[in-house]
Amino acid sequence: MTIKAIRMPKWGLAMEEGTIIEWLKSIGDDVAEGDDLIDIETTKITNTLQATNSGRLVRILAGEDEVMPVGALIGVLVEGKASEDDIDAFIAASPVAVVEEDEGEETASLALQTVEARGKRINVGLAGSGPAIVLLHGFSGDLNNWMFTIEDLKGVARVIAPDLPGHGASEKAVGDGTLATMAGDVAAVLDDLGVADAVVAGHSLGGAIAMQLALDRPDLVSRLALVCPAGLPGGTLSDEFLSAIVTAEKARDVKKALQLLVRDPDTVSRDMVDGVVRMLRLDGAQAALGLLRERMLEGSDMAALRARLGELPETTLIASHNDAIVGAPDTAALPPGWSVHWLDEAGHLPQLEAASRVGALLRELI
Amino acid sequence: MAVISYRKAINQALEQEMARDESVILMGIDVGGGTGGSGDVGSVGGVMGVTKGLYPKFGPDRVIDTPISESAIIGAAAGAAVTGMRPVAELMFVDFIGVCLDQIYNQAAKFRYMFGGKARTPLVIRTMGGAGMRAGAQHSQNLHPILTMIPGLKVVMPSNPYDAKGLLIKAIRDDDPVVFLESKALYDMKGEVPEEAYEIPFGEANILRDGRDATIVAFGAMVPRAMQAADRLAKDGVKVTVLDPRTTSPLDEEAILDSLDETGRLIVVDESPPRCSLAADVAALAVSQAFDALKAPVGMVTCPHTPVPFAPNLEDAYIPSVERIVEAVKNTL
Numbered sequence: 001m002t003i004k005a006i007r008m009p010k011w012g013l014a015m016e017e018g019t020i021i022e023w024l025k026s027i028g029d030d031v032a033e034g035d036d037l038i039d040i041e042t043t044k045i046t047n048t049l050q051a052t053n054s055g056r057l058v059r060i061l062a063g064e065d066e067v068m069p070v071g072a073l074i075g076v077l078v079e080g081k082a083s084e085d086d087i088d089a090f091i092a093a094s095p096v097a098v099v100e101e102d103e104g105e106e107t108a109s110l111a112l113q114t115v116e117a118r119g120k121r122i123n124v125g126l127a128g129s130g131p132a133i134v135l136l137h138g139f140s141g142d143l144n145n146w147m148f149t150i151e152d153l154k155g156v157a158r159v160i161a162p163d164l165p166g167h168g169a170s171e172k173a174v175g176d177g178t179l180a181t182m183a184g185d186v187a188a189v190l191d192d193l194g195v196a197d198a199v200v201a202g203h204s205l206g207g208a209i210a211m212q213l214a215l216d217r218p219d220l221v222s223r224l225a226l227v228c229p230a231g232l233p234g235g236t237l238s239d240e241f242l243s244a245i246v247t248a249e250k251a252r253d254v255k256k257a258l259q260l261l262v263r264d265p266d267t268v269s270r271d272m273v274d275g276v277v278r279m280l281r282l283d284g285a286q287a288a289l290g291l292l293r294e295r296m297l298e299g300s301d302m303a304a305l306r307a308r309l310g311e312l313p314e315t316t317l318i319a320s321h322n323d324a325i326v327g328a329p330d331t332a333a334l335p336p337g338w339s340v341h342w343l344d345e346a347g348h349l350p351q352l353e354a355a356s357r358v359g360a361l362l363r364e365l366i
Numbered sequence: 367m368a369v370i371s372y373r374k375a376i377n378q379a380l381e382q383e384m385a386r387d388e389s390v391i392l393m394g395i396d397v398g399g400g401t402g403g404s405g406d407v408g409s410v411g412g413v414m415g416v417t418k419g420l421y422p423k424f425g426p427d428r429v430i431d432t433p434i435s436e437s438a439i440i441g442a443a444a445g446a447a448v449t450g451m452r453p454v455a456e457l458m459f460v461d462f463i464g465v466c467l468d469q470i471y472n473q474a475a476k477f478r479y480m481f482g483g484k485a486r487t488p489l490v491i492r493t494m495g496g497a498g499m500r501a502g503a504q505h506s507q508n509l510h511p512i513l514t515m516i517p518g519l520k521v522v523m524p525s526n527p528y529d530a531k532g533l534l535i536k537a538i539r540d541d542d543p544v545v546f547l548e549s550k551a552l553y554d555m556k557g558e559v560p561e562e563a564y565e566i567p568f569g570e571a572n573i574l575r576d577g578r579d580a581t582i583v584a585f586g587a588m589v590p591r592a593m594q595a596a597d598r599l600a601k602d603g604v605k606v607t608v609l610d611p612r613t614t615s616p617l618d619e620e621a622i623l624d625s626l627d628e629t630g631r632l633i634v635v636d637e638s639p640p641r642c643s644l645a646a647d648v649a650a651l652a653v654s655q656a657f658d659a660l661k662a663p664v665g666m667v668t669c670p671h672t673p674v675p676f677a678p679n680l681e682d683a684y685i686p687s688v689e690r691i692v693e694a695v696k697n698t699l
Contacts, residue, residue, distance in 0.1 A: 169367070169560070172562075249567060250567065250570050251570065270573065270576060278528075278560070278564070281532065281564040281565055281566065282560060282562045282563070282564045283562060283563045283564060283565075
């Protein structure tokens with residue numbers, strides 16, 4: 001007999017508490033490791049907690065709409081048989097809140113560092129140790145787009161997540177805004193950090209930059225993971241989204257734009273909108289994004305990329321048929337050997353909408 | 367991101383805009399600071415230390431210590447603005463605005479209109495208001511209602527460090543006269559503020575918290591109190607939206623009415639006497655534009671119709687308290 005705790009997870013640096021939206025299992029249900037267990041809402045986003053153990057769900061200690069701090073005991077699983085007394089004793093003996101087993105590392109889960117890359121000030125998030133994995137966010141995003149992914153990867157890898165030029169806390173200058181320039185800046189960051197060889201994952205525009213980096217600096221990139229990347233054959237590019245971001249004046253404009261990114265518009269929380277609004281309001285941010293948008297719509301960078309897909313290293317592609325921004329790529333037109341995963345439960349932001357699946361797929365590449 | 371005070375956020379906005387644009391100048395009583403005192407020039411930076419460090423950096427031509435004459439400060443600043451400078455004039459206390467109202471409402475606020483849109487008056491008047499500092503009836507008022515009713519003036523009431531910086535940068539870059547009302551009670555409030563310059567547009571409310579049961583609209587120093595009230599109400603299962611309009615003119619009527627549509631209950635918290643207050647103004651907006659949405663009478667949490675008392679216990683009772691906000695919300699349920 002083993003009694004296992006189900007605790008409020010910590011998703012991302014800023015999470016202090018979560019609200020139980022719905023238990024996806026009932027008392028008495030058998031739960032297998034990896035099963036979807038609870039929908040939990042944080043100030044950033046709603047996500048699904050998956051079981052990290054197997055067993056029968058015997059207690060639910062926090063019901064729907066209840067707000068619990070990170071680490072709080074919210075349910076109990078039992079493997080084998082346990083008496084009610086044993087379970088009560090386990091609950092009574094359980095600490096009020098535990099912040100994950102690797103608590104020591106948790107406190108320093110994401111370190112921010114400023115790197116001078118070719119004269120540009122680039123903000124980089126660093127976590128964990130081991131083989132390097134680089135996470136490149138998309139147009140108008142920032143390194144926080146990877147908050148769940150970083151949590152999933154930091155135990156097995158050295159995670160390097162920069163704010164791309166023009167984004168987040170990095171310098172707003174994007175030069176000529178070409179993929180080659182953006183990839184060159186990322187290469188300069190990696191050179192500065194002493195990274196010789198990495199798995200490079202890129203989302204959306206970051207996916208196109210990742211491909212460009214692999215072509216321009218094959219020494220740096222051992223494997224590619226492309227999450228809803230821009231530029232693939234058969235894909236599209238929603239200027240409804242790009243132009244909405246570049247011209248947004250008010251928070252409600254930004255909210256409408258961000259709702260295009262996800263499958264369920266309710267996923268877009270006020271915090272998510274506020275974060276993007278604050279970034280767009282920095283001097284030069286919308287001008288930089290405007291230049292990147294023009295380059296993307298002009299299209300020659302992406303066309304050149306498509307002509308050289310066969311030169312890319314081993315590539316994993318994560319895409320969705322419900323992606324309203326870059327669309328669903330034509331997998332028949334891709335080079336043979338690409339590993340393709342459809343995450344249709346998500347829209348254009350699977351690393352937030354289907355976080356644990358993306359985390360699991362990327363862990364396999366380490 | 368750096369965590370800095372409301373005071374420092376304002377100082378940073380001034381410093382960055384002065385560095386960016388040579389036409390930005392400061393003028394006011396002791397804005398250089400320390401002149402004639404024991405410290406070095408520039409060591410004080412105004413009565414609250416907000417402009418500290420700017421005199422040594424930008425010198426006497428751009429940080430102008432003026433005589434103690436508010437009408438001269440604002441008159442000179444309005445004149446400088448129409449000739450192409452971007453002056454930021456400081457009135458030590460908003461209570462002193464009476465002697466320069468002609469320069470403000472008859473001159474600065476009228477130029478664009480009376481010259482057929484050809485005159486620009488990029489003037490910022492920084493000043494502070496609010497009770498709680500034991501400063502007596504002539505140094506503790508909030509006079510935003512008087513200023514809000516003047517067409518041609520924009521009126522800003524920042525409630526936190528992030529907003530203070532972004533709204534002041536916007537005020538300096540704006541081509542119309544702006545009164546920037548700082549809250550004495552908030553100077554030591556800390557918050558995350560980007561080091562880079564950024565603008566927050568006027569007329570866009572900030573929604574700090576979402577809840578379906580009621581909408582609390584609060585201004586300036588009343589915003590943190592409304593948030594505390596919201597925390598207490600949440601423990602009793604009452605979920606409220608807290609909305610900070612950020613600017614009283616222009617006012618984000620759309621955000622207030624949208625929220626009212628969802629909650630049906632409105633409580634306005636305004637640190638000023640009730641007659642002709644922003645509380646009365648927002649209540650009138652609700653009953654004239656959203657009567658059908660209202661499920662209860664609008665709650666107004668204001669000061670009494672008296673001068674600000676000097677006795678500390680009475681002064682504390684004068685300012686809308688968290689308890690009164692909680693009670694006003696419960697009265698609408």
